[in-house]
Amino acid sequence: MAAVTPEVLTSTHVEKMKKKKLPKRYWEETEKTDQSQRRPEEEQGKAGQNQNKSTVKEKSLKRKNGESLEKKDPFPGEAPIPQKQLQKFQRGKKCKVPAGARERLKEAIAISEAMSEHAQKQAARYDLLLPEDAGFLEGDEDEDTNTISQADIADAVDITSGSKYFNLHLSQFGPYRLDYSRTGRNLLVGGKKGHVACIDWQTKDLKCEMNVMETVNDVNSLCTLRSASRWLHTEAMFAVAQKRWLYIYDSKGVELHCVKKFNDVLRMQFLPYHFLLATASATGFLQYLDVSIGKEVAAICTKMGRLDVMAQNPHNAVIHLGHPNGTVSLWSPNQKESLVKMLCHRGAVRSLAVDKTGTYMVTSGLDRKLKVYDIRAFKPLHSCFLPAGASCLSLSQRGLLSAATGEIVQVYQNVLGSNPVSKPYMAHRLRGQIWGLAYCPFEDVLGIGHGEGFTSMIVPGAGEPNFDALDTNPYRSHKQRQEWEVKALLEKVQPELIGLDPGQLSKVDQASFEQRHKEQIEALGFDPLAKDKFKPRTKKKGRSSAGAIEKRKRKVAHEDQRDEIRQSVQERTEREKELKEKSNEKKLGNKSTLDRFRK
Amino acid sequence: EASDFCLYWKWRHLYVPRNYDPTLHPFEVPREYTRALNATKLERVFAKPFVASLDGHRDGISCITKHAKSLSTIISGACDGEVKVWNLPRQECLRTVQAHEGFVRGICSRFCGTSFFTVGDDKTIKQWNWEAPGYGVREEPINTILGKAVFTGIDHHQREGTFVTCGQTVDIWDEQRSSPIRSFSWGVDSFSCVRYNPVETELLASCASDRSVVLYDTRESAPLRKVIMQLRSNTLCWNPMEAYYFTCANEDYNLYTYDIRHLDVPVTVHMDHVSAVLDVDYSPTGREFVSASFDKTIRIFPKDKGHSREVYHTKRMQHVICVRWSADNKYVLSGSDEMNIRLWKANASEKLGLLSAREKAATHYNKKLIEKFQHHPQVRRIARHRHLPGDILKQKRELREMREAQRRKEQNVRKHSKPGSVPLLTEKEKHVVAVVE
Secondary structure (H helix, E strand, O other), X not given: OOOOOHXXXXXHHHHHHHOOOOOOOOOOHHHHHHHHHHOHHHXXXXXXXXXXXXXXXXXXXXXXXXXXOXXXXXXXXXXOXXXXXXXXXXXXXXXXXXXXXXXXXXXXXXXXXXXXXXXXXXXXXXXXXXXXXXXXXXXXXXXXXXXXXXXXXXXXXXXXXXXXXXXXXXXXXXXXXXXXXXXXXXXXXXXXXXXXXXXXXXXXXXXXXXXXXXXXXXXXXXXXXXXOOOOOOXXXXXXXXXXXXXXXXXXXXXXXXXXXXXXXXXXXXXXXXOOEEEEEXXXXXXXXXXXXXXXXXXXXXXXXXXXOEEEEOOOOOOEEEEOOOXXXXXXXXXXXXXXXXXXXXXXXXXXXXXXXXXXXXXXXXXXXXEEEEEOOOOEEEEEEEOOOOOOEEEEOOOOOEEEEEOOEEEEXXXXXXXXXXXXXXXXXXXXXXXXXXXXXXXXXXXXXXXXOEEEEEEOOOOOOOOOOOOOOOOOOOHHHHHHHHHHHHHOOXXXXXXXXXXXXXXXXOOOOHHHHHHHHHHHHOOOOOOOOOOOOOXXXXXXXXXXXXXXXXXXXXXXXXXXXXXXXXXXXXXXXXXXXXXXXXXXXXXXXXXXXXXX | OHHHHHHOHHHOOOOOOOOOOHHHOOOHHHHHHHHHHHHHHXXXXXXXXXXXXXEOOOOOEEEEEEOOOOOOEEEEEEOOOEEEEEEOOOOEEEEEEEOOOOOEEEEEEOOOOOEEEEEEOOOEEEEEEOOOOOOOOOOOOOEEEEOOOOOOEEEEOOOOOEEEEEOOOEEEEEOOOOOOOEEEOOOOOOEEEEEEOOOOOOEEEEEEOOOEEEEEEOOOOOOOEXXXXXXXXXXXXXXXXXXXXXXXXXXXXXXXXXXOOEOOOOOEEEEOOOXXXXXXXXXXXXXXXXXXXXXXXXXXXXXXXXXXXXXXXXXXXXXXXXXXXXXXXXXEEXXXXXXXXXXXXXXXXXXXXXXXXXXXXXXXXXXXXXHHOOOOHHHHHHHHOOOOOHHHHHHHHHHHHHHHHHHHHHHHHHHOOOOOOOOOOOHHHHOEEEEEO
């Protein structure tokens, strides 16, 4: 960051040779111009008003001989915050004071607006203090970055980072699927022929390894949750979708559960804030397992055939499923039907990925196209044709897209957005077909599972450089993990709150009165506002004969309707009367000379 | 990089790097809502308001007073004429005085905290020293005044050596004289309560048995004005912060807050009790007040809300005669028929004692969360829920039914009479009969 340009160096050097000069102070004139260059927003934003003020101040400070003795603050007022940073922390639109609002409401709105603005500014200011910057790869002139080999990168970077490029030759039980834990410390690989291994991939420390002696369809590292049994003292659990059932193992490879309600699972997704494991099966069922209490939350029959393409939207926990007929459907556990169904490809959908802001979805299909969708508006943004088609897709935290085309992994930059896909940012050739792709969170690493084992590839600029230790901390201690576990379980979001808009809970429920009334009737089973029927009292001396009762009933029948009619009739007669008077006036023509001034 | 975090291995538990980027914190609202729901539940779980019971009186408690200067001292008077001085933190009786024959009707502390006055059914006003007499010395009042009629209440001036008593008339006394310097009466009636205004110190308010609340200015010879209600008010209390408001506890189960500038309509009608309200006292912040009722409960009302935010009851507590809010705004004292004084927390779920910085932050955060999500049905349901004794619940339902029936009746009468002849009255307007200047 603090790169000193050679020009500056030479100039200071020369000056030093010439004569002793007073050291420059940062508040002096020349620096001031620098400052104005550095912060154009401030100048624009505060307009001329501020300048006027400062001149007035200067005058008052100046003495008769014209020298200012007091030091002037070179950075008056609050430090300016770039608009872009402020935009990042903007939550919703500003609340407008409705017309005709009472003083109290106005005050409350003003106070809450001021508070949220303050919070936004403080958060934006904190960005300056973030310790790390994102990495990047830059080629020489006329050099494509995608021609730089992984070995070259590993040689060029420091030893720790260089060791992040490695291959695991596991040709026996491949091809492999993989999953990183949420903190990015642990790696889970599962070979099709039953080989499952859990590795601390940075220290290359093997935590457990086994062969389940069955086909493995998918692996998923669940959150680190302590098991109920005390003597196990485990840290992590992971789920393995095997040939028939879903199994849950602890980090030492001990089988904890065999969940027989979940059969023929092909793909799994873990929703970390809801503690839900979503599984898609070959029988067309989408099932949700609450791993904190071990209960099946929902089982949805999608009626869409074999489900082997699945992704989650990390922004709203909606599950995206890709289907052989080219559609992508969105699911929540609260609804038996899909939330949205969109036709994305002409052939079958091969792979899906959703970015972490929940704005973009990237799909690839058998028609060998790669498409980017805006899933807030459900509109395609752009598409491109990949000659080999992409079998696996994965999006990194900072928006790099990796696509497995045959035996080559291609990484694209700036895919999310409206500009079309250009040439890849990086590429890497492997041996054997690629089965799994996953970026490691908070690391510039892409894990690739393929027929010949596993490859960890360095992709500069892929991971989020600054983690939040209260959310996911890769370097957390034992105590911190325990604390986090309790907090996370306490604020487990209920599955009922999953929907397309996660912020809906903070909005005003503007259901109309009729709608709410209808819901109330449905919930209660009767209408609470309904009038009870008129029951005539029984009277004696023959006055409660059927005819008399009927007569009495007729007296009060349709009372409210009668009221309305009476009122409308009255209004009409009044109106007619007025009209009559007016027409009378016209007929008489008793206009005075002053009438022309009337409007 | 990893090395940076591993370097300070020893202090790693202190180093918590933060990144406030919203994309790293998804499900902001649902998570916050869950936290709010948990906070609401925990608040209810920790709501244990009862602190202590002070026993020692041999008859029902008729009045309680706070010490003017000391937080930890209170005096209580009982129906057998006994007066006891209590130390609250130690929960023990410091001193017992047989002050009167018959009821002790009122006690008030002198503003300087050196002596206190009691009035009783034996038609005397007695002034006592706060200091207990030495060992073996008999308890003797500093001063005794013999009145002509029974006194029912007493209150002392904020700054001067005058006090006011009520009985058949409202009398203003000088401490140095044995006869009242001024007497007020307006019609033939008796008074149950008289209170000095804490800010406009020459202003007085009293509750009379002719269903009226009368205002006086001690500098004038005649009472200022009175408002007559449908039923009698038992006691009243001035709001110590906005002293143009006072709240009176009425026999018709309600409390009424009046603005003395507009007596014709009460500012707020506070409903929730199911029997006559016997006493009321404001918190020193003036934001809330506590009321004691014949229905064996005490309730805490926000000053501008029509319904209570809290209700306290125990199986053993009988009709609550008197209630006071402690001067540190943390506790509520109630004296009841079955000879006990009970100490309650003003905020039921508050943790007593010192709080660490993290605890304090957590309580503030939780409070804000509950406030933010207070209108969500789940949160509201849990926050509002209070357990009530069966008979009170039954009475409450009965009352609601009665009100509904009255409303229906009124509607029907209006429907079948000449338009405009039966005016539509709001709940506030219903209870005031007249304002007399």
